Amino acid sequence: MSTYTGNQEGEPINEPAGPATTAVSTAVDMSAAPSTEAAPQADAIAQALANTERPPRPSALSTSVTFGWRALLKIKHVPEQLFDVTVFPVVMTLLFTYLFGGAIAGSVDGYIAYLAPGILVQSVLMITMYTGTTLRTDIDKGVFDRFRSLPIWRPSALVGMLLGDAVRFTVASVITAVVCWFIGWRPAGGIAGVAAGVLLLLIFAFALGWVWTFLSLILRTAGSIMGVAMMVMMPLVFASNIFVDPSTMPGWLQAWVNVNPVSHLVTAVRALMDGVSPGSDLTLSLMWAVILVAVFGSLTMWKYRDPK
Amino acid sequence: MADLAIETHGLVKTYGDTRAVDGVDLAITRGGVHGFLGPNGAGKTTTIRMLATLIRADAGTGTVLGYDISSQADEVRSRVSLTGQFASVDEDLTGSENLRLIAKLYGHSGKAAVRRANELLDAFGLSDAADRQVKKYSGGMRRRIDIAASIVVTPELLFLDEPTTGLDPRSRNEVWDIIRAMVDFGTTVMLTTQYLDEADQLADRISVIDSGKVIAEGSATELKASVGAGALHVRVMHRDERENARDILVRELGVDVERSADPQGLTAAIDDRGRVTRALSALDSEGVGLAQFSLGQPTLDEVFLALTGKPVAEAAVNEEEAA
Numbered sequence A: 001m002s003t004y005t006g007n008q009e010g011e012p013i014n015e016p017a018g019p020a021t022t023a024v025s026t027a028v029d030m031s032a033a034p035s036t037e038a039a040p041q042a043d044a045i046a047q048a049l050a051n052t053e054r055p056p057r058p059s060a061l062s063t064s065v066t067f068g069w070r071a072l073l074k075i076k077h078v079p080e081q082l083f084d085v086t087v088f089p090v091v092m093t094l095l096f097t098y099l100f101g102g103a104i105a106g107s108v109d110g111y112i113a114y115l116a117p118g119i120l121v122q123s124v125l126m127i128t129m130y131t132g133t134t135l136r137t138d139i140d141k142g143v144f145d146r147f148r149s150l151p152i153w154r155p156s157a158l159v160g161m162l163l164g165d166a167v168r169f170t171v172a173s174v175i176t177a178v179v180c181w182f183i184g185w186r187p188a189g190g191i192a193g194v195a196a197g198v199l200l201l202l203i204f205a206f207a208l209g210w211v212w213t214f215l216s217l218i219l220r221t222a223g224s225i226m227g228v229a230m231m232v233m234m235p236l237v238f239a240s241n242i243f244v245d246p247s248t249m250p251g252w253l254q255a256w257v258n259v260n261p262v263s264h265l266v267t268a269v270r271a272l273m274d275g276v277s278p279g280s281d282l283t284l285s286l287m288w289a290v291i292l293v294a295v296f297g298s299l300t301m302w303k304y305r306d307p308k
Numbered sequence B: 001m002a003d004l005a006i007e008t009h010g011l012v013k014t015y016g017d018t019r020a021v022d023g024v025d026l027a028i029t030r031g032g033v034h035g036f037l038g039p040n041g042a043g044k045t046t047t048i049r050m051l052a053t054l055i056r057a058d059a060g061t062g063t064v065l066g067y068d069i070s071s072q073a074d075e076v077r078s079r080v081s082l083t084g085q086f087a088s089v090d091e092d093l094t095g096s097e098n099l100r101l102i103a104k105l106y107g108h109s110g111k112a113a114v115r116r117a118n119e120l121l122d123a124f125g126l127s128d129a130a131d132r133q134v135k136k137y138s139g140g141m142r143r144r145i146d147i148a149a150s151i152v153v154t155p156e157l158l159f160l161d162e163p164t165t166g167l168d169p170r171s172r173n174e175v176w177d178i179i180r181a182m183v184d185f186g187t188t189v190m191l192t193t194q195y196l197d198e199a200d201q202l203a204d205r206i207s208v209i210d211s212g213k214v215i216a217e218g219s220a221t222e223l224k225a226s227v228g229a230g231a232l233h234v235r236v237m238h239r240d241e242r243e244n245a246r247d248i249l250v251r252e253l254g255v256d257v258e259r260s261a262d263p264q265g266l267t268a269a270i271d272d273r274g275r276v277t278r279a280l281s282a283l284d285s286e287g288v289g290l291a292q293f294s295l296g297q298p299t300l301d302e303v304f305l306a307l308t309g310k311p312v313a314e315a316a317v318n319e320e321e322a323a
């Protein structure tokens, strides 16, 4: 019965909507409501049902974009979720530049030229992990049950979510780039070069997102998803050429760094931003993106049929 | 057989050691409300999720509106809607945004989606809350927006999973009115519930499910009749007349008559109502004075007890007290 007091939006039609009778509920929403409108109307429902208009089945692209729109609406209503894409990159950039700058490159100014493209990659790749926890929360809340019961191209809910995430990643990239610019980064490729690098990064991030969607379908809690994601990300991000030139590393580590897909991505992004030809690293990065989508996209959709 | 809304044979779903659904056979005709009654954990949600193609059966087959739930899942999805046990709308979005989202996903243009959303918000009495986030809705309003989202495109069959659990009595009545309106229109509704009175009020036919198995099927009246036509309770004027009265009742009714805890009370399960009148006049003519008597229909509670050997879920009982 405790829910009753807060739930008086549906006043009986013949009862005067005086503040005296609904002292508790005025705070809710009686103030503007003519009392006759607040209860469900059987005839209006029948009329709504009688409208049996069936629009033609929408395309895969259209439903994906609609889900992207949902992600943007969520950012509008829960702007806090931009916190991690803004604060995290700024902290990372400042920390690594000033912490390692002197030791590694002799000076901050010298280091930022090397570090900026890499820290951009790191910032964005690290926040892709939130895709997994967000999806888990959605699934737990039941709203994915509705999406999965719709007659639409099934991956579109996830594709749309990743498209929406691309907006967050773009925000993170812009913020990181601006911070780096203030520190003294002046990329030779100019705005166009930076934009091309960010575009490549977004493509790779979209592909990596499928790893996290898969994890969120096989693991039950946001905590365990984050834990596993960290285990995956650590060697990819830190054992790469983001922070230091691999030629200073021991041989076994160099061997890993040289096959690490993130290294290829960083090299390609660096080249694009420095205005030089990215060569085979661009091809390799895109190839890795295709492999990730093919493997983890399929695994995700296979699990999506029957998630835990 | 294509006339059946739902037909299943031996549906099974296991989770580890739990046989959540353990061989369910259903044959549900089109139109009206089919009640799926069972205590918490009986397997209602799991069955519905298999039928709505959200999860796959481990064994068994099923068709919904004539389409196979495993090989023609897409055909099923385009004809049915599901309102889950837990809110299946996005709580971060407003009511209007939720309905527009679903409308667009069905292929409506932006304009048509807005029109449809407004029409439904009006019908469900949610116009004033249209631009508020669903997480700020009351329980009853959430249920309504959830059901509204299920009929953005009119479904032929609607699954409603415990639509009134946790609602206050008035919101519950509102949901009942909505369901009746849909049935009047011709939509087939499959409704799960733990509440006997809800099944009694709304459902044309009821399947009783317990531990993953359907243990009885029929109309509410048939189910009640299956445990006898009812019970006769009498209370004699003086307690020393009880034994005499009992002998007369046993003779006239031809069934066993139990002594109740009340030293003046007697109870008998009746299968032939005709004999009750005779038994009562026999008591009268032999000079046994009655303080009171009553002839009750068995409640679905008694049906449940008789079928499963255990009382209905606590929750259901509590809710009835609250109401």
Ligand SMILES: Nc1ncnc2c1ncn2[C@@H]1O[C@H](COP(=O)(O)OP(=O)(O)O)[C@@H](O)[C@H]1O
Pocket (backbone or CB within 6 Å): A308, B015, B018, B019, B020, B021, B038, B039, B040, B041, B042, B043, B044, B045, B046, B047
């Ligand atoms: N995803 C799941 N994982 C493990 N066990 C589950 C899962 N879903 C349901 N169950 C179990 O299956 C049984 C039936 O559950 P459910 O269908 O939700 O019952 P009801 O809806 O009738 O309350 C319960 O014992 C429940 O714990």
Ligand SMILES: [Mg+2]
Pocket (backbone or CB within 6 Å): B041, B044, B045, B046, B085, B161, B162
């Ligand atoms: Mg349930």
